[in-house]
Amino acid sequence: MMRITTGDVNDPRVIDLLCIHLASARAETAPGSAHALDLSALQSPDIRFWAIWEAETLLGLGALKRLSPDHGEVKSMHTAKSARRRGAGTAMLRHIIGSARECGMSRLSLETGSWEYFRPAQTLYRNHGFVECAPFADYVPDPNSVFMSLDLRGS
Numbered sequence: 001m002m003r004i005t006t007g008d009v010n011d012p013r014v015i016d017l018l019c020i021h022l023a024s025a026r027a028e029t030a031p032g033s034a035h036a037l038d039l040s041a042l043q044s045p046d047i048r049f050w051a052i053w054e055a056e057t058l059l060g061l062g063a064l065k066r067l068s069p070d071h072g073e074v075k076s077m078h079t080a081k082s083a084r085r086r087g088a089g090t091a092m093l094r095h096i097i098g099s100a101r102e103c104g105m106s107r108l109s110l111e112t113g114s115w116e117y118f119r120p121a122q123t124l125y126r127n128h129g130f131v132e133c134a135p136f137a138d139y140v141p142d143p144n145s146v147f148m149s150l151d152l153r154g155s
Contacts, residue, residue, distance in 0.1 A: 002059065002088060004095050007049035009039055013058045014051055018042075021061065021078035028117035033144035035111050037063065037076050047075065048099060052092050059083035062092040064099055067109075067137050072100045074110040077121065089124050097128065101152050109136045109149040122146060 008014055018039055025036040042049045042063055049063040060079040064072050074096055079089045100108045110130065112121045125148050133149035135141055 002052055002054050002091050004050050004052045004092065007042065007051045007061060007063070009043055009049070011051075014061065015039060017058055017061055017078065017080055018076070020080075021076065024078075024117075025113070028115055029113050030144045033113070033142055035139075035145075042076060049076070050092065050095060052088050052095075054083075054088075057083075059086070059088040060092050062096050064096050064103075066103065066105075070104065070106045071136075072103070072105045072108050073137065074108060074125075077110075084120075089121075090128075093124060093128055097150070097152070106151070106153050107149060108152055109133065109147065111135075111139055111145050111147055114144050114146050118146070122148075 022036050022038060026034045046066045047063050050061070051058055052060045058080060060083060062077045063075040065075045066072055077089065077092060097108060110125060112118050112125070128150070130148040130150045133147050135147050139145065139147065
């Protein structure tokens with residue numbers, strides 16, 4: 001049974017998976033186009049960070065960044081390779097969407113890569129109602145990025 005907890009930034013398993021996430025995001029994206037958050041950025045007061053577990057096995061990570069009172073951003077979504085296609089990413093995304101609603105947000109956005117490596121993530125987001133949108137917050141148009149948004153009032 002999977003459970004989602006607050007991400008413990010002192011847990012070596014969380015740190016290791018976050019390092020894998022950062023390394024793969026940077027390796028699979030053009031220089032300057034990777035926007036994954038590192039450990040210190042995840043500790044910002046405007047970010048809620050979670051880990052998903054099965055018993056003592058870390059399956060994935062995810063975060064919600066508050067951009068404004070009614071707008072949030074999905075950040076640092078990553079599922080461990082061994083846990084892919086088992087529902088961990090879906091469970092984490094549903095948790096983030098639910099948390100955004102509980103916080104009173106009406107819009108949830110994200111940035112992901114445009115390269116082949118990111119196709120499964122794009123599919124996951126589309127399957128949960130996200131649609132492509134213009135860059136938001138501090139993002140600028142970038143052919144290496146796909147920007148997506150979800151209207152939380154209608155989903």
